[in-house]
Amino acid sequence: MRENDLERYIDKIKQMHAKITPQRIEILKIFLSNQEDHLTTEEIISRLSDSKTGQATVYRTLELFCQAGILKKVNFKNEDFARYDLLDLDSKHFHHHFICTQCEKVIEINEDLLEPIEEQIQKEHHLVITNHELIFRGICQDCQNKSDINE
Ligand SMILES: [Zn+2]
Ligand SMILES: [Zn+2]
Ligand SMILES: [Zn+2]
Known part of the structure; x- marks a missing residue:
């Protein structure tokens, strides 16, 4: 902070x-x-x-x-x-989130790589995009390690 x-x-x-x-x-x-x-x-x-x-x-x-x-x-x-x-x-966008489908842990993703996608959508659909929210789902590192042990 x-x-x-x-x-x-x-x-x-x-x-x-x-x-x-x-x-x-x-x-x-x-x-x-x-x-x-x-x-x-x-x-x-x-x-x-x-x-x-x-x-x-x-x-x-x-x-x-x-x-x-x-x-x-x-x-x-x-x-x-x-x-x-x-x-x-300081950020134009709300940060993104990753949710683990196994332990439901939520991890904040601050990288924003979507500006080119926004631009493309704006152009093709004649829209003005002001924000977006994105949720990634998958398996977090802890749960990946846990399943390694079980194998
Ligand atoms: Zn997990
Ligand atoms: Zn958050
Ligand atoms: Zn974003």
């Missing part, structure tokens, strides 16, 4: 004309220090220093962060609750 990252995300909240409360800062910091994770509301509540913070308060903050372009709701595994993913302020 870069030094001024927190400030830049706080600016996003300010742009929404929303209050910068200590609770909101704490929730933001939880995401910044767990960037690889896709946290649920419950997981965020369990990491807050004030255990009395209600679920409704946290939920409202997460909705605000989504509107501010800080978080994105994700649901890779057809779960009946939302997970939240931190958006990278």
Whole structure:
């Protein structure tokens, strides 16, 4: 996490004309220090220093962060609750994900090789593409190693 990252995300909240409360800062910091994770509301509540913070308060903050372009709701595994993913302020695209079909681990893929494909689709279909999301599925390294042992 870069030094001024927190400030830049706080600016996003300010742009929404929303209050910068200590609770909101704490929730933001939880995401910044767990960037690889896709946290649920419950997981965020369990990491807050004030255990009395209600679920409704946290939920409202997460909705605000989504509107501010800080978080994105994700649901890779057809779960009946939302997970939240931190958006990278420097990247034009939402990062990609790999999901292991054996252990369901989610790995973030930051390489973006799709610009030429976007250009081609835009040209052929006369569209303006503003974003894309991509999920790769397969077998993670740990599961590959496990199946080696079983052989
Ligand atoms: Zn992610
Ligand atoms: Zn796996
Ligand atoms: Zn991409």
